[in-house]
Amino acid sequence: MQAEASALDGGFAQPVFDAQATFRAIMDAMARPATVMQVDPRAVPPAPLQSLAGAIACTLIDPDTPVWLDSVLGDNEALRAWLAFHANARFVEAPAGAAFALVADPSAMPPLGRFAQGSQEYPDRSATLILQIESFEGGAPLTFHGPGIKGTASMAPLGLPSDFAGQWDENVSRFPRGIDLILIAGDAIACLPRSARLVEGEN
Amino acid sequence: MSILARCETRRLQGLWAKLGLDPAYKLLRGPECGLVMLRGRTGGTGEAFNIGEATVTRASVKLDDGSVGHAMALGRDHLKARLSAIVDALCQNVETASLINAEIIAPISRELDGADEKRLMQTAATRVDFFTMVRGEDDAS
Amino acid sequence: MYVSVKGGEAAIDNAHRLLADRRRGDRSVPALTLDQIAEQLVLGVDRVMSEGSLYDRRLAALAIKQARGDLIEAIFLVRAYRTTLPRFGFAEPVDTGAMLVERRISACYKDLPGGQLLGPTFDYTHRLLDEALDGDPEVEPGETREGATEPVSRIADILGGEGLIEEEISGNDEPDDINQTPLEFPLSRAMRLQSLARGDEGFLLALGYSTQRGYARSHPFAGEIRIGEVEVEVFMPELGFAVPVGRVQLTECQMVNQFKGSAKVPPQFTRGYGLVFGQSERKAMAMALCDRALRAGELGEDIVAPAQDQEFVISHCDNVQATGFVEHLKLPHHVDFQAELGLVRTMRTQFEQAESAMENKEAAE
Numbered sequence: 001m002q003a004e005a006s007a008l009d010g011g012f013a014q015p016v017f018d019a020q021a022t023f024r025a026i027m028d029a030m031a032r033p034a035t036v037m038q039v040d041p042r043a044v045p046p047a048p049l050q051s052l053a054g055a056i057a058c059t060l061i062d063p064d065t066p067v068w069l070d071s072v073l074g075d076n077e078a079l080r081a082w083l084a085f086h087a088n089a090r091f092v093e094a095p096a097g098a099a100f101a102l103v104a105d106p107s108a109m110p111p112l113g114r115f116a117q118g119s120q121e122y123p124d125r126s127a128t129l130i131l132q133i134e135s136f137e138g139g140a141p142l143t144f145h146g147p148g149i150k151g152t153a154s155m156a157p158l159g160l161p162s163d164f165a166g167q168w169d170e171n172v173s174r175f176p177r178g179i180d181l182i183l184i185a186g187d188a189i190a191c192l193p194r195s196a197r198l199v200e201g202e203n
Numbered sequence: 204m205s206i207l208a209r210c211e212t213r214r215l216q217g218l219w220a221k222l223g224l225d226p227a228y229k230l231l232r233g234p235e236c237g238l239v240m241l242r243g244r245t246g247g248t249g250e251a252f253n254i255g256e257a258t259v260t261r262a263s264v265k266l267d268d269g270s271v272g273h274a275m276a277l278g279r280d281h282l283k284a285r286l287s288a289i290v291d292a293l294c295q296n297v298e299t300a301s302l303i304n305a306e307i308i309a310p311i312s313r314e315l316d317g318a319d320e321k322r323l324m325q326t327a328a329t330r331v332d333f334f335t336m337v338r339g340e341d342d343a344s
Numbered sequence: 345m346y347v348s349v350k351g352g353e354a355a356i357d358n359a360h361r362l363l364a365d366r367r368r369g370d371r372s373v374p375a376l377t378l379d380q381i382a383e384q385l386v387l388g389v390d391r392v393m394s395e396g397s398l399y400d401r402r403l404a405a406l407a408i409k410q411a412r413g414d415l416i417e418a419i420f421l422v423r424a425y426r427t428t429l430p431r432f433g434f435a436e437p438v439d440t441g442a443m444l445v446e447r448r449i450s451a452c453y454k455d456l457p458g459g460q461l462l463g464p465t466f467d468y469t470h471r472l473l474d475e476a477l478d479g480d481p482e483v484e485p486g487e488t489r490e491g492a493t494e495p496v497s498r499i500a501d502i503l504g505g506e507g508l509i510e511e512e513i514s515g516n517d518e519p520d521d522i523n524q525t526p527l528e529f530p531l532s533r534a535m536r537l538q539s540l541a542r543g544d545e546g547f548l549l550a551l552g553y554s555t556q557r558g559y560a561r562s563h564p565f566a567g568e569i570r571i572g573e574v575e576v577e578v579f580m581p582e583l584g585f586a587v588p589v590g591r592v593q594l595t596e597c598q599m600v601n602q603f604k605g606s607a608k609v610p611p612q613f614t615r616g617y618g619l620v621f622g623q624s625e626r627k628a629m630a631m632a633l634c635d636r637a638l639r640a641g642e643l644g645e646d647i648v649a650p651a652q653d654q655e656f657v658i659s660h661c662d663n664v665q666a667t668g669f670v671e672h673l674k675l676p677h678h679v680d681f682q683a684e685l686g687l688v689r690t691m692r693t694q695f696e697q698a699e700s701a702m703e704n705k706e707a708a709e
Contacts, residue, residue: 008582009231062431085231204587204588204589208590237429237430238398239576239589240431240433240521241435242438242519243438243440243619245534246598247441247498247512247596247617248498248500248513249515250512250519251437251516251517252519252534252537252538253519254538254621255397255541257398257576258398258399258400258403258429259589275432275580275589276589277589277591278400278402279403321488322444322446324488324489324493326445326463328486329447329464330459330460330462330489331461333455
């Protein structure tokens with residue numbers, strides 16, 4: 001039971017308030033695409049899942065939202081147990097079957113098009129990907145425009161797939177279908193809903 | 204866990220108090236109330252379908268010695284879930300397990316079985332004993 | 345002209361206060377306790393649990409008290425409460441074969457293993473009001489009988505051996521949930537059963553009755569009705585196995601219907617199934633009749649009656665939805681009505697003009 005115990009520590013101390021605060025942070029970040037915000041992470045998951053990613057998992061995931069883990073996270077039994085215990089997560093093997101994906105190594109992740117895209121009738125039946133990146137600085141600069149962005153917003157996330165700009169353009173072209181992204185680096189979060197378009201020519 | 208889930212909170216509290224155990228513990232999760240979807244099968248044996256939900260309360264605790272206990276029971280009783288989880292954690296230890304079995308589980312189990320037995324006997328009293336009065340063919344002859 | 349207005353806040357507050365006052369009624373009469381409702385109005389509690397789609401006796405009792413005994417209002421309260429709780433997961437399908445039976449009857453076989461167990465039934469009462477209940481008369485406990493309990497087998501097990509009745513083989517264990525999946529007709533049987541299980545008892549009863557009166561050509565037998573408690577088990581990932589979390593009382597009905605067979609299937613009996621929370625055999629029977637009628641399509645029968653029409657039955661069986669739409673007519677429709685009023689006036693003017701034109705024409709002739 002000792003090994004199990006370590007996997008069971010570190011959930012929300014105050015589930016209602018912690019989930020509300022984290023939800024508010026995600027909502028704000030989603031409403032202001034490509035804007036990096038600081039969030040107080042309120043969960044302590046086993047490594048290599050970051051604290052903020054753990055808190056987001058506890059906030060958004062439930063038994064009705066199947067979860068896909070990349071191999072770095074999926075091979076970690078303690079982490080799976082933690083997510084099952086604190087987020088009531090149910091795991092799926094195929095990316096297309098997931099409502100949420102947790103990715104520790106975005107550079108090696110499947111193409112965005114392989115996740116659930118939703119349908120024309122139900123665009124909400126699509127996946128939200130939670131990506132742990134290295135930093136919001138030092139990567140290839142990306143500039144976005146669209147709803148929720150006054151003018152343009154720029155960031156330079158480090159650790160995304162090398163062909164990310166092309167993949168994102170494809171994702172945007174599928175609108176209203178498409179996936180949404182939550183990027184995390186340390187205690188910082190930035191979101192890219194499918195409505196955030198890359199500014200042409202600058203990337 | 205079946206016994207703890209079905210017992211009355213007050214009865215559990217009473218037996219627990221008599222035992223005089225008071226281990227230090229930390230809550231890992233809960234006690235929290237939520238829903239589980241209950242399922243049946245078509246025709247009793249066929250494909251599964253959802254009947255409707257039920258309230259459940261669950262709790263998980265870790266004692267200072269590291270042992271972990273879980274509990275889940277129908278209803279919205281936080282105290283029962285917490286106490287059941289502590290009892291479950293204590294059962295990880297062989298010595299306390301036998302004590303708990305003897306002092307808590309066994310008596311509650313006996314009471315629950317007794318109640319079941321009484322209900323079965325009451326139902327049995329409403330069983331129809333058919334007896335033949337007059338046979339149709341006898342009439343005709 | 346329509347002028348937008350605001351107001352009524354004080355009136356609403358006072359109406360709610362008056363509602364609370366009337367609910368409590370005469371203060372010299374002791375207030376109802378939830379224990380009294382849960383113990384002595386059990387079947388009302390069962391109906392609220394079943395149609396509220398939430399098994400929790402105390403919550404249902406509270407809802408009945410708060411709703412002043414209006415069961416549909418109580419069901420609405422329970423449905424609303426239910427949305428505030430997180431869902432932890434799904435229970436394993438219950439095994440009604442292992443039910444701790446309190447009542448079991450079959451209209452198909454006189455002698456069947458386990459026997460005919462009448463249990464606490466209204467059947468065979470004379471429906472005469474008992475004025476003694478105006479007080480609190482001493483009530484004897486139920487009679488007991490020893491050595492008469494034996495395993496209670498299912499009707500299908502008796503008929504199944506000869507292939508006389510369709511088999512129900514376990515399959516899909518991940519049924520869609522009507523709470524999560526938008527309704528797209530035709531629905532799977534699992535989704536229909538879930539809708540029927542929380543459907544309005546009166547509506548299903550009337551539809552079931554209609555199938556008996558010829559609107560769906562069904563000639564059912566109550567193969568078996570059983571009431572009792574079953575164990576609920578929930579898989580806990582942290583333990584890696586399913587644990588029992590307590591028992592719930594259910595009513596199960598197996599209706600047996602003749603089926604003339606098809607090119608592929610020999611004649612045999614088919615089944616309609618009902619399973620509801622608590623003790624409610626009227627609801628379980630009505631549900632089983634409706635379930636069988638709704639299977640018309642898959643059994644290759646003509647769809648000629650309302651009870652066989654999925655969209656009609658499922659879209660209208662939920663009394664919370666139904667009451668919402670019917671009762672919304674009470675809400676202010678001032679703008680709509682002004683528009684209609686204008687329209688009717690215009691039409692009347694046109695009518696009068698046409699009429700006087702006709703008269704003038706006749707006069708001229």
